[in-house]
Amino acid sequence: MDPRTSAQDVHRCDHCETAIVHSYCDFCHVNLCKPCVVDHISDGYDKHKIVPFQERRSTLIYPNCGKHPQKNCELQCRECCSFVCSSCMASDQHKGHSFAEVTEVYKTKKDIIEKDTKEYENSISPKYEKIVLDLENQLVNLDGGYEKLTTKMSKQGEQWHKEIDIVINKMKTEISEIKVKHRDILQKHLDEIKQIHSLIKQTLLAIKEIKTSTELAPTIKYSSKIREFSKLPPKIQVSLPTFISKPIDREKLYSLFGQITPLSTASEENVLSPNQPNTSVRELLDEPELVATIQTGDNDLRCVTYINDDKIWTSGRTKEIQCFNAYGSLQQTIVTKSGRVPYDIAVDVGRDLLYSDGTVRTVNKVKNGQTEELIRLQGWRPVNLCVTSTGDLLVTMCSEDYTQSKAVRYSGSTEKQEKQTIQFDDEGKPLYSGNKNVKYITENRNHDVCVADCGAGAVVVVNQDGKLRWRYTGHPSTTKTKPFKPRGITSDSQSHILTADFDSHCIHILDQNGQFLRYIDNCDLKNPYGLCVDNNDNLFVCEYNKGNGDSQLKLQYIRDFRIRNRPTGPTISELSCIFYNKHPFYSK
Numbered sequence: 001m002d003p004r005t006s007a008q009d010v011h012r013c014d015h016c017e018t019a020i021v022h023s024y025c026d027f028c029h030v031n032l033c034k035p036c037v038v039d040h041i042s043d044g045y046d047k048h049k050i051v052p053f054q055e056r057r058s059t060l061i062y063p064n065c066g067k068h069p070q071k072n073c074e075l076q077c078r079e080c081c082s083f084v085c086s087s088c089m090a091s092d093q094h095k096g097h098s099f100a101e102v103t104e105v106y107k108t109k110k111d112i113i114e115k116d117t118k119e120y121e122n123s124i125s126p127k128y129e130k131i132v133l134d135l136e137n138q139l140v141n142l143d144g145g146y147e148k149l150t151t152k153m154s155k156q157g158e159q160w161h162k163e164i165d166i167v168i169n170k171m172k173t174e175i176s177e178i179k180v181k182h183r184d185i186l187q188k189h190l191d192e193i194k195q196i197h198s199l200i201k202q203t204l205l206a207i208k209e210i211k212t213s214t215e216l217a218p219t220i221k222y223s224s225k226i227r228e229f230s231k232l233p234p235k236i237q238v239s240l241p242t243f244i245s246k247p248i249d250r251e252k253l254y255s256l257f258g259q260i261t262p263l264s265t266a267s268e269e270n271v272l273s274p275n276q277p278n279t280s281v282r283e284l285l286d287e288p289e290l291v292a293t294i295q296t297g298d299n300d301l302r303c304v305t306y307i308n309d310d311k312i313w314t315s316g317r318t319k320e321i322q323c324f325n326a327y328g329s330l331q332q333t334i335v336t337k338s339g340r341v342p343y344d345i346a347v348d349v350g351r352d353l354l355y356s357d358g359t360v361r362t363v364n365k366v367k368n369g370q371t372e373e374l375i376r377l378q379g380w381r382p383v384n385l386c387v388t389s390t391g392d393l394l395v396t397m398c399s400e401d402y403t404q405s406k407a408v409r410y411s412g413s414t415e416k417q418e419k420q421t422i423q424f425d426d427e428g429k430p431l432y433s434g435n436k437n438v439k440y441i442t443e444n445r446n447h448d449v450c451v452a453d454c455g456a457g458a459v460v461v462v463n464q465d466g467k468l469r470w471r472y473t474g475h476p477s478t479t480k481t482k483p484f485k486p487r488g489i490t491s492d493s494q495s496h497i498l499t500a501d502f503d504s505h506c507i508h509i510l511d512q513n514g515q516f517l518r519y520i521d522n523c524d525l526k527n528p529y530g531l532c533v534d535n536n537d538n539l540f541v542c543e544y545n546k547g548n549g550d551s552q553l554k555l556q557y558i559r560d561f562r563i564r565n566r567p568t569g570p571t572i573s574e575l576s577c578i579f580y581n582k583h584p585f586y587s588k
Contacts, residue, residue, distance in 0.1 A: 011053065015039065024056035025049060060103065075099040156258055171243075178241050189236045200229050256476075259516070295328055301542045303345045306534040313353055314542070315345050321355060337364060337371045344440075346385035348393070349412070356382040356395065363395060363416075374416050380406075386441045388412075392419065396432075396439040396451060405432040407441060407451060422449060422466040431460055431468060440530070444491040446512055452486035452499050459486055459499055461514065470514035480504040480519075488531035488542065498539065500528035507531070507541065 011021040011031055019033035025040060026049040032040055041048045062072035065085040073083035079097045088094060203225055210218050300317035307313060310326035319339050323332040334353060336342055342355040353366040354374070363375040363382050374393075375382065379400055386394040391412030398405045406423035410416040425431055432439055437455035444450055447464040459472040474484030482503040489499040495512040498520075506521035507528055527544035534540070 021053050023050050024053045026051050026057060027061060060106065062102065074102055076102050076105050153258070160257065175241065182238050185236065185238050193233060196233065203229070296322060296324060300544070301529070302544070303530040304532050304540045304542050305345050305347050306532050306540065307347050307351050308535070312540060313345050313347065315342050315355070317341050321345055321353065334366050343382065344384040346387050348387050349391045354385055354387070354393070356385055358382055375410065384438060384440045386443055388443045389447070394441050394443065394449060396441050398434070398436065402436050403434040404430070405434050405439060407449060420466060422462055425468045431462065432456065438487060440487060440489045442489050442491055444497060444512055445493070445495045448512065450489055450491065450497055452489035454485050454487055457484045459489065459497065459510070472510060472514045475508065475516040480506065487529045490531040490533045492533045492537045498531055500531055500541065502527050502529065502544070
């Protein structure tokens with residue numbers, strides 16, 4: 001242990017190494033006792049700076065001038081950023097330059113260093129420690145995650161075996177029924193042949209009696225039946241049924257059994273902000289969990305959008321738009337300007353409420369309790385809304401005769417100007433169905449524009465330039481037999497796309513390239529409708545027709561969010577929570 005830095009040892013002189021330290025050379029940075037001070041400065045070097053030990057390292061040491069070795073640099077050239085002495089100032093090299101005292105520059109830098117030190121200690125280093133802990137926990141939980149994956153596959157295999165046994169038993173039953181029919185046919189034919197054979201035997205006995213008889217009458221009345229009995233009955237050929245086995249197509253079997261999504265690795269820029277939501281790569285949970293509900297008291301709830309600070313706006317089939325906090329308390333109620341039902345709601349970058357009024361063909365903004373008209377359409381009705389990451393407004397709309405649909409991007413400025421129309425693909429074919437069905441819209445983190453086209457039974461995704469990327473028309477499933485009719489759509493921090501499958505009572509989770517990942521269908525969902533995700537990846541789902549009225553759920557799928565208890569009481573419209581993504585650091 002260094003005696004000069006240890007607080008638990010007496011500081012000793014660096015020269016004699018025995019005497020207790022008394023002074024300190026602030027130039028040479030050595031501890032000195034009283035006797036050794038004289039020896040230390042006896043070399044005649046004029047740079048030594050002897051100070052009391054308690055005041056060590058308080059003397060500023062100026063850099064030597066490279067061009068004038070006998071002088072110290074007490075200034076810094078602002079233009080050249082080099083240290084200069086008084087002689088350098090007068091040289092042609094620094095002619096017309098301005099200078100700063102190095103002590104002032106030193107003080108400024110010291111303040112920066114002090115600030116940076118606190119930033120490293122209080123913010124940056126703890127965040128890296130958290131990342132390290134996060135990754136260590138991911139490694140610890142890796143085996144468990146893969147074990148769950150293989151267990152789920154084994155369960156799927158068991159279910160397949162059960163289904164195969166059911167099919168085999170059904171076929172065996174069919175064979176047994178065919179066998180009974182086969183036996184009945186043969187037995188009936190046998191009975192008929194035996195009956196004819198019996199008649200032949202009786203006829204033969206009668207002929208023999210006549211043959212040996214001398215009576216005239218029976219012989220004269222005899223009529224031959226040889227022709228009748230010589231005509232043999234048709235031979236019945238009943239073939240055994242055959243089992244035609246189909247060749248096993250392993251590739252098709254593999255695709256039908258399920259799908260293993262490829263290992264996905266993504267990196268995302270981390271911004272060291274205390275309010276930044278956690279966006280590290282996370283795995284999907286095997287079984288999402290319902291966490292909490294919030295009653296809204298509204299019927300026919302269809303739309304939900306996130307404000308911030310755990311607040312949401314909701315709307316149904318009434319003229320009222322309601323704001324709730326995460327605990328289910330009603331914060332505010334807005335009545336539409338026209339007194340009509342809003343088609344959809346959204347929140348702009350300033351956290352002000354937007355709503356579309358298809359009846360009067362307007363998009364409106366509510367700011368400080370006052371409603372102002374942002375957009376008024378001619379020949380088109382605004383339907384669903386989305387505010388993009390850049391503050392632009394996306395609006396899906398249908399024509400007055402409901403034969404055409406399109407998505408229009410408006411500028412994020414106060415004066416909403418049309419910037420882009422998304423309506424046709426490269427072949428001139430309509431991207432969206434022309435009908436009255438809702439077409440919810442959202443922007444993914446890669447700036448794709450995603451539309452849930454209920455009428456077409458598809459999710460239609462175009463890139464930022466409006467070029468078609470892909471369509472998703474549902475996933476083949478033995479349990480989801482009704483046609484895919486998506487309503488609400490949203491995306492999360494992982495660029496997953498989530499869309500509500502109204503008729504099949506579930507939510508489809510897709511990756512950003514349209515690959516099906518899984519369903520959310522184990523939370524007693526009933527006709528899911530509108531969706532939105534908050535900054536912490538908590539999923540809000542509007543339910544339609546549940547209980548005595550319509551409901552809204554909040555589904556949580558990131559483990560680092562507060563878990564709230566489910567309130568009691570009758571369900572009219574609710575807000576519920578579900579775990580959907582798995583983050584090992586927060587695993588149970």
